[in-house]
Amino acid sequence: MKTITRIDRILIIAPSWLGDATMSHSLIKNLSERFKPVTIDVFATAALRAIFEQMPEIGQIIANPLEHGELKLATRWQIGQSLRSTNYDAAYVLPNSFKSALIPFFARIPKRIGYTGEARVGLLNQRVVLNKTSFPLLADQYLQLAKKENTSCIKSSEYPHLSVEKNEARHALRKYGLNNTKAYVCLCPGAEYGAAKRWPIKHFAELVDRISHYDLHPVILGNSKDTEIGRAIDKYSKYSPTDLTSKTSLKEAIHIISGARCVVTNDSGLMHIAAALRTPLIALFGSSSPQYTPPLSINSKIISLTMSCSPCFERSCPLGHTKCLTGIEPRAVMKEVLKLTERI
Numbered sequence: 001m002k003t004i005t006r007i008d009r010i011l012i013i014a015p016s017w018l019g020d021a022t023m024s025h026s027l028i029k030n031l032s033e034r035f036k037p038v039t040i041d042v043f044a045t046a047a048l049r050a051i052f053e054q055m056p057e058i059g060q061i062i063a064n065p066l067e068h069g070e071l072k073l074a075t076r077w078q079i080g081q082s083l084r085s086t087n088y089d090a091a092y093v094l095p096n097s098f099k100s101a102l103i104p105f106f107a108r109i110p111k112r113i114g115y116t117g118e119a120r121v122g123l124l125n126q127r128v129v130l131n132k133t134s135f136p137l138l139a140d141q142y143l144q145l146a147k148k149e150n151t152s153c154i155k156s157s158e159y160p161h162l163s164v165e166k167n168e169a170r171h172a173l174r175k176y177g178l179n180n181t182k183a184y185v186c187l188c189p190g191a192e193y194g195a196a197k198r199w200p201i202k203h204f205a206e207l208v209d210r211i212s213h214y215d216l217h218p219v220i221l222g223n224s225k226d227t228e229i230g231r232a233i234d235k236y237s238k239y240s241p242t243d244l245t246s247k248t249s250l251k252e253a254i255h256i257i258s259g260a261r262c263v264v265t266n267d268s269g270l271m272h273i274a275a276a277l278r279t280p281l282i283a284l285f286g287s288s289s290p291q292y293t294p295p296l297s298i299n300s301k302i303i304s305l306t307m308s309c310s311p312c313f314e315r316s317c318p319l320g321h322t323k324c325l326t327g328i329e330p331r332a333v334m335k336e337v338l339k340l341t342e343r344i
Helices: 018-023 025-034 046-053 073-086 099-106 138-144 166-175 201-212 224-236 250-258 269-276 330-340
Strands: 009-013 039-044 058-063 090-093 111-115 126-128 184-188 217-220 262-266 281-285 300-304
Touching: 009 025, 009 073, 009 099, 018 025, 018 046, 018 138, 018 269, 025 039, 025 138, 039 046, 046 058, 046 250, 073 099, 090 099, 099 111, 166 250, 184 201, 184 269, 201 217, 201 224, 201 330, 217 224, 250 269, 262 269, 262 330, 269 281, 281 330, 300 330
Parallel strands: 009 039, 009 090, 039 058, 090 111, 111 126, 184 217, 184 262, 262 281, 281 300
Antiparallel strands: none
C-alpha cells in the first residue's frame, strides 16, 4: 500500500437515488476546493449519469452495472481489480450498505471513508459515526465526511449547485417547443417513494388552469412511471399543459427545469434538482418531513400542513385519507407561484 502524502485522485461511490445523488454535490464541491488540484471520479449507475455530468468538479463517470440491492461479489471484485491501476488516494462511500464498501476495498484504495453503516469494519478504514440529531439533512451528512470536526452545519454557500451547458439547454427547449412559448412553470407530480408523497391529480389539474390564466404555460415533467399521472392531469384540466412525462431524458428534464420561471413539485428527486439549479420552487410535503429532506435553496417555498399524523414516512396513507396533501389548496399554491414569478 502506498504512503499518502497528499490527495490527488478521489473516487466517490455514489448513492442510488436521484435526490441523494444531487445532494452529494455539497461533499464533492468541498473536496474539490480542499484538495485542489484534485481529480474526482464517481462510480454511479447509468440512470444518474446526467446528474454528475452537471457537476464541473467531476472528471470520469465510471458506470455501475449492478442493480440496486445486488451483491454479485465476483462482479464487485472484478470492478475493484480494474480500478487498481487508477491509483486512487481516497474513496468516499456514500451509501451505508456493506456491499457499497467492497469495490474500494478490492481496489486497494488507501483511504476509504464513510459512515459506520452496515458491518463495514475492515472495509472502511476511516469510519464516521452518523449523528442524525446534529445533522439531520442528508447533504450535510455527506458534507461532514470531508470535515475534520463535525461542528458546523451546512451553510447556504455549501448547498448543491448543478451547472447546465447553455447551448444544450437551448436545444432541449427547441426540441419540445418551449423556446418560443410564453414563460413556463414546471409541474413535477411524481414521487417514486409512494402515493403519500403525491399531491392529488385534481389539485394539479386545477393549478394548470390557474397558471394558464396568468400568461404562464404549465409543463408537466416526470419519468415513465408518471405517464398516467400526466395524462390524468391533462384530462381534468380545462387548458392544455405540455405533458412531457416519459418523453424527456433526465438531462433534458434538467435543462427544462433550468429555464422555468418556477417549479411546483412533490418531495422528489426533481425537487432536489430544481433546488440545485437555483430555479424558484414550491415544494409540497405530505408524509415526509421538510426537516429531513427540504429543498436546499434560498429560492424555495415549502408548503406543509401541521397535522398530528404527519410526517408518517409511509408510502401510502395509513388512515386512508392523505389529508396532509389534499388539504393543500391549489389557490394557496397559486398564490406562491405568483410571488415567485413576480406576477404580484
